[in-house]
Amino acid sequence: MSQNNTIRQLAELVNTPVDKLLEQLKEAGMPFDSADQEVTSAQKVKLLGFLRRTHGRGESAAAPAGTEPASGKITLSRSSRKQELTVGGGKNKATVDVVVRKKVVLKPGASDGASTRPMTDERAEILRKLEESKQRNLDEQQRLAATDRARAEERQRKEEEVRLAAEEARLAAEAAASEVATQVAEAESETKPTRAPAKPGTHGHAAHPHPPKPARPGGQDDARNAGNAKHKTRGSHVMVAGVEDDDNAARFAGKLHLSAADRARRTTTTSRNKPRHSRSSDQSRTGGGEHGFQRPTAPVVREVTVGDAITVSDLAQKLALKGGDVVKALFKMGVMATVTQSIDHDTAVLVVEELGHKAVRPSDSDAETELLAQVEDAGQQGELAQRPPVVTIMGHVDHGKTSLLDYIRRTKVATGEAGGITQHIGAYHVKTAKGTISFLDTPGHAAFTSMRSRGAKLTDIVVLVVAADDGVMPQTIEAVQHARAAKVPLIIAINKMDKSDADPMRVKNELLAQEVVAEDFGGETQMVELSAKSGQGVDELLDAILLQSEVLELKAVPDGRASGTVIESALDKGRGPVATVLVQRGILRKGDYLVCGVQYGRVRALFNETGEQVAEAGPSIPVQVLGLSGVPDAGDDFVVVADERLAKDVAQQREAKRRESRLIKQAGNRMEDVMAQMGQGASQQVLNLVVKADVHGSMEALRESLSGLSNDQIRITVIGSGVGGITESDAQLAATSKAALIGFNVRADASARKIIDANGVDLRYFSIIYDVIDQVKQIASGVLGKEIREDIIGTAEVQQVFRHSKFGSIAGSIVVEGVIRRGKPVRVLRDDTVIFTGDLDSLRRFQENVDEVKHGTECGIGVKGYDQVRAGDKIECFERVEVQRTL
Numbered sequence: 001m002s003q004n005n006t007i008r009q010l011a012e013l014v015n016t017p018v019d020k021l022l023e024q025l026k027e028a029g030m031p032f033d034s035a036d037q038e039v040t041s042a043q044k045v046k047l048l049g050f051l052r053r054t055h056g057r058g059e060s061a062a063a064p065a066g067t068e069p070a071s072g073k074i075t076l077s078r079s080s081r082k083q084e085l086t087v088g089g090g091k092n093k094a095t096v097d098v099v100v101r102k103k104v105v106l107k108p109g110a111s112d113g114a115s116t117r118p119m120t121d122e123r124a125e126i127l128r129k130l131e132e133s134k135q136r137n138l139d140e141q142q143r144l145a146a147t148d149r150a151r152a153e154e155r156q157r158k159e160e161e162v163r164l165a166a167e168e169a170r171l172a173a174e175a176a177a178s179e180v181a182t183q184v185a186e187a188e189s190e191t192k193p194t195r196a197p198a199k200p201g202t203h204g205h206a207a208h209p210h211p212p213k214p215a216r217p218g219g220q221d222d223a224r225n226a227g228n229a230k231h232k233t234r235g236s237h238v239m240v241a242g243v244e245d246d247d248n249a250a251r252f253a254g255k256l257h258l259s260a261a262d263r264a265r266r267t268t269t270t271s272r273n274k275p276r277h278s279r280s281s282d283q284s285r286t287g288g289g290e291h292g293f294q295r296p297t298a299p300v301v302r303e304v305t306v307g308d309a310i311t312v313s314d315l316a317q318k319l320a321l322k323g324g325d326v327v328k329a330l331f332k333m334g335v336m337a338t339v340t341q342s343i344d345h346d347t348a349v350l351v352v353e354e355l356g357h358k359a360v361r362p363s364d365s366d367a368e369t370e371l372l373a374q375v376e377d378a379g380q381q382g383e384l385a386q387r388p389p390v391v392t393i394m395g396h397v398d399h400g401k402t403s404l405l406d407y408i409r410r411t412k413v414a415t416g417e418a419g420g421i422t423q424h425i426g427a428y429h430v431k432t433a434k435g436t437i438s439f440l441d442t443p444g445h446a447a448f449t450s451m452r453s454r455g456a457k458l459t460d461i462v463v464l465v466v467a468a469d470d471g472v473m474p475q476t477i478e479a480v481q482h483a484r485a486a487k488v489p490l491i492i493a494i495n496k497m498d499k500s501d502a503d504p505m506r507v508k509n510e511l512l513a514q515e516v517v518a519e520d521f522g523g524e525t526q527m528v529e530l531s532a533k534s535g536q537g538v539d540e541l542l543d544a545i546l547l548q549s550e551v552l553e554l555k556a557v558p559d560g561r562a563s564g565t566v567i568e569s570a571l572d573k574g575r576g577p578v579a580t581v582l583v584q585r586g587i588l589r590k591g592d593y594l595v596c597g598v599q600y601g602r603v604r605a606l607f608n609e610t611g612e613q614v615a616e617a618g619p620s621i622p623v624q625v626l627g628l629s630g631v632p633d634a635g636d637d638f639v640v641v642a643d644e645r646l647a648k649d650v651a652q653q654r655e656a657k658r659r660e661s662r663l664i665k666q667a668g669n670r671m672e673d674v675m676a677q678m679g680q681g682a683s684q685q686v687l688n689l690v691v692k693a694d695v696h697g698s699m700e701a702l703r704e705s706l707s708g709l710s711n712d713q714i715r716i717t718v719i720g721s722g723v724g725g726i727t728e729s730d731a732q733l734a735a736t737s738k739a740a741l742i743g744f745n746v747r748a749d750a751s752a753r754k755i756i757d758a759n760g761v762d763l764r765y766f767s768i769i770y771d772v773i774d775q776v777k778q779i780a781s782g783v784l785g786k787e788i789r790e791d792i793i794g795t796a797e798v799q800q801v802f803r804h805s806k807f808g809s810i811a812g813s814i815v816v817e818g819v820i821r822r823g824k825p826v827r828v829l830r831d832d833t834v835i836f837t838g839d840l841d842s843l844r845r846f847q848e849n850v851d852e853v854k855h856g857t858e859c860g861i862g863v864k865g866y867d868q869v870r871a872g873d874k875i876e877c878f879e880r881v882e883v884q885r886t887l
């Protein structure tokens with residue numbers, strides 16, 4: 001049995017580091033290259049001798065190295081003496097005691113000449129186990145290293161896949177969505193070369209889908225991350241991790257025990273690796289730092305569509321900017337606007353360009369244009385044919401409008417079945433021997449003007465009902481003004497002729513004053529005497545209407561796709577949105593796709609005024625439509641289109657455009673706007689006015705004075721005037737005709753104010769005729785000056801009047817708007833008309849004098865020099881402010 005050991009084994013046996021043993025062997029004259037070389041018994045003896053010599057011992061106990069002892073064997077007797085052995089080197093150099101515990105007999109003469117010391121079974125067993133354990137450890141290390149490598153490769157593969165997918169998606173999105181942006185960016189990069197270098201980086205990705213760190217050139221990163229080891233390894237972390245794992249495996253493989261330092265190193269390496277792994281995978285999840293954090297390669301140039309007007313906030317949204325940024329940009333351009341204000345197209349385009357973006361007009365190929373093309377095609381295709389007239393009935397309160405409409409409906413509408421009842425759907429049509437007539441059955445001019453203000457011209461003829469026993473009244477005059485403004489011919493129905501005090505001549509004469517001249521007076525206006533109660537003269541009225549319609553030569557294309565206007569609409573619980581429409585062109589059929597204002601849909605069913613389902617409706621015929629997506633507004637137009645897609649697109653675009661037009665409407669009615677337009681064109685500008693005054697005398701005076709202010713540049717037309725508060729009807733007239741409203745000692749009621757606000761009507765209150773004339777004169781002559789405006793700061797409603805022996809009449813009131821302040825002038829209003837102007841005498845709350853009383857609070861008001869205040873009156877508190885007029 002060979003007793004040769006490798007140097008490593010021997011080192012373990014004598015518990016000496018391998019290096020040290022090698023060094024000692026070398027010093028003993030036996031240089032070895034590797035720890036795995038075998039040491040013969042003779043060499044061991046030689047080493048022992050050397051060691052003894054080095055430690056000052058004689059060779060007495062042992063034969064000199066290389067010589068055989070006489071007995072033929074060398075016996076190292078057990079010694080309890082310790083021997084020193086130096087281990088380690090440098091700083092770690094230490095001396096340890098070596099105790100020889102067993103007797104070792106070295107027998108020369110073995111076949112290989114090696115030591116023949118017999119191994120005990122125990123030792124052999126230990127060595128075997130050690131060998132096995134070492135092998136197992138090595139295997140385990142290798143297995144772990146292999147697993148780590150496999151994991152790393154898998155992770156790398158997955159990261160690569162994710163990165164490629166993200167890259168592909170990004171490239172696809174870039175290519176599709178920012179073609180224009182890229183062009184602009186390229187164009188810009190030509191003009192601004194400093195921005196260019198970022199670009200090739202991006203292209204680099206496309207060209208090399210697998211670069212380890214493609215987002216930025218490596219050099220940049222290295223420079224940026226110099227001294228930051230973590231960052232350095234990030235880009236190719238997976239590979240490095242693999243190498244490290246391999247290193248670990250190699251470093252620790254073959255080592256049965258790990259020194260504390262090694263253990264610590266290993267633990268830290270592993271624990272350091274773990275978070276790094278997770279960081280690495282996190283990184284790759286967000287695109288390996290490329291997709292998630294890629295810098296924009298060029299400024300994003302947005303293309304925004306700007307219509308005729310846009311609010312600052314909408315524009316900011318389109319530009320993906322804060323409202324304040326756009327306001328700032330506008331400010332720099334000299335335009336003062338808040339985020340809620342609207343700016344016109346030109347200003348919007350300038351600011352968009354100033355901000356580095358591109359403004360475009362809404363595309364010509366938009367859905368609305370497609371629709372218009374379709375409508376025009378349809379309109380041009382068919383032959384024009386005569387169509388029935390559409391009539392609106394107007395007149396003063398109680399003159400018999402409803403009675404007349406009901407009489408005609410009751411007696412003339414053809415009900416399908418016996419006993420069929422006509423229904424109020426907003427309109428109906430009657431068939432007479434001479435022709436068909438359609439009536440809009442919402443009497444009064446409010447409905448008429450609201451339609452007109454929406455741009456809907458439905459009415460062909462206005463029938464103005466005047467009670468023969470009452471004559472021309474304020475609303476009769478208003479109706480004349482409205483019809484005239486809309487350029488719609490009038491037919492006068494002199495009603496209540498059955499009454500004994502009926503005086504048709506008086507009516508005709510009074511109308512003459514309004515420049516409405518009866519035929520028998522040599523004029524053009526047909527006047528029919530009738531009774532809505534008895535029906536006398538109603539047929540003559542129908543004849544007169546048909547005659548007028550012949551004169552008007554009312555024509556429409558009777559076939560092809562229908563279009564028209566919504567008369568009335570509602571949300572029916574059972575049937576959904578229901579709209580009564582008046583077909584104005586073509587023929588509307590069940591199953592048609594239509595766009596109706598901002599709504600769209602497919603006609604599910606059509607009903608006529610008797611509640612019967614009909615298959616179709618032609619020009620001038622009102623019909624109820626079911627099947628719309630929502631409730632349209634009265635006055636909205638409707639158009640039948642080829643398919644649902646177009647209907648939907650148009651509806652959506654209209655929604656956007658409706659907003660725009662609302663904005664435009666809100667600006668532009670002001671008197672100053674008219675003035676601003678002066679001089680822009682050669683033609684004379686027109687300033688329309690609606691004047692309301694407290695008394696007839698003031699109204700007449702204003703009318704004449706204002707009309708007389710016209711000059712070469714501006715024509716001032718009082719298109720409406722009257723006595724009394726400003727009503728909804730006045731506001732409608734002003735809004736529709738783009739007129740300014742002048743209230744002379746009168747105020748607008750709540751419903752009028754709503755229309756005024758919604759339409760941006762320029763409403764001005766005055767109490768001195770001279771002020772009105774002066775202001776309009778200044779506008780007419782183009783002179784800008786200061787104006788005194790009366791700002792109403794609060795209004796109180798009188799609940800009850802108390803008589804006080806000391807203070808006189810005290811109006812127990814509640815402040816309904818703003819604030820009432822002591823020391824400010826006040827006006828007393830009755831039926832929205834000023835009845836007194838003066839000063840506030842006292843203002844009290846619970847017996848205490850107060851300086852001001854706010855909205856919603858009760859108070860006692862004493863008006864200086866006036867004790868005729870009544871419950872129901874309004875007390876208006878105002879202040880006079882001098883303001884510089886601006887354009």
Ligand SMILES: Nc1nc2c(ncn2[C@@H]2O[C@H](COP(=O)(O)OP(=O)(O)OP(=O)(O)O)[C@@H](O)[C@H]2O)c(=O)[nH]1
Nearest residue numbers: 396397398399400401402403495496497531532533
């Ligand atoms: N004697 C007589 N009375 C009539 C005639 N027409 C209407 N009346 C009456 O006049 C009153 C008012 O008639 P309406 O039809 O309600 O008048 P209106 O113009 O519609 O009134 P508003 O809806 O309040 O604007 C009613 O009492 C009718 O009965 C008529 O020809 N002769």
